[in-house]
Amino acid sequence: MTGAAGDRLPAVYTRPGSASFTEFLAEAAPELLPGRRYAGQELDVASLPAPHATTIVALTYPGGVVMAGDRRATMGSQISHRRMEKVFSADEFSAIGIAGTAGLAVELVRLFQLELEHFEKIEGALLSLEGKANRLATMVRSNLPLALQGLAAIPLFGGYDQGEGTGRIFSYDVVGGRYEERDYHAVGSGGVYARGSLKKLWQPDLDPDAAVRTALRALVDAADDDSATAGPDLLRKIYPIVVRIDVEGFTRIPAADLGRHAEEINARLAETEEGDRS
Template identity: 60%
Template structure:
């Protein structure tokens, strides 16, 4: 007798050997659960909350990934304290820009994808392998992107093979590109990149890198209304992940508050940050 839905046994699909990709399994056996499976009626667009600016910086011993906390919907602030930076696994993290709801679903599926691979294969996927898996998931969302619901993340990780931090950016078609030293995505990325060009230097320490990304987000918020600047009144700080040989850790609010207040104090009579 074949296994049925009420006999307490898993369906045959769960017991059939296949690839180590959970996304491929989901697309084959429950395609309606894949984030890109939902489509809008022809000719229709949807005004949904969008995440904005994400920055990444390599330093001597690792890489930082940070994001502001604002989500916008047109000219409105949809959310003031949105989380945009997530740990993907023990040694990598992803920051989201683009349509917030779909981006968060893609990140959650990506987290399961990496965990599933590790359980099936008994080893961590290489950092380049992780970057490529994320690229294929973004490529699958191209139909939604053509309707205005794009997902453009920034991926960073500590490469155990080389002992260095690495940064990967994407386009809406799933193109994956390794960036050197620093990068930024989102509506305020142009201003953040300009700041990082002046602040980054070889041999940057972790503390100096933290200061650099906070200043870059400050400059992005100064010229881009969709990027949220330091909110001292509400005590809302950027989200900042540190990735090094120990894995991923997020700076707590006490550490962030000290850096943010230092940047704000230094900009009080020098709003442009001239040096």
């Protein structure tokens, strides 16, 4: 720091504050926050070429949680992306999936990842799963001005609670309401169909492999009724992003395993179709 007052860092950079990077950014450069990006502007949402992410599912199993997201992004009736990633590691023991306006949602994820990393560096410990869910609710709430103009970003959050030794799932609404879900949940355009599938398939004693297969089947069922949701594409070898979080931490399921599960699901569906015709 130099002796000239004009060369000194602003006070927000030097005074003690909270361990929240989002709170720091709100003081230091509020225009960089996703919800402030277009503050005061009237947006013609219908004319914006903004891809939308679609369906995310999550379910618990003894000792962990599985989250999965399809790969399709749409703009109106057009498929804009076939390989979009919608499920991310929030930190070592949690994951976040996104639905809604894709660009804003991805920006929200990156800020959330930085928020958790910043807290860990300042406090020297991981934030509790409950604390992470609350921080994410605050960030979703900050996007309300854009959500009211039709640019909503809705996450689904899940992780392994180290204190309780179990997997937990949290959903959100556009005003930042935070809700803990029991057993399973799904969001996005195909969410209602995925939840219907999970209602039939979820069992409290699923093993990790069966939980992955159940999440994949829920996306297949959602894709059968929702044009904005894509199931596994065996021809192009494009599979949903599926992750598992347990006492060992965050694990992304390999494409080879997903391909095997997808082939088994297709074979069972083919047998069902054949039985219905006979």
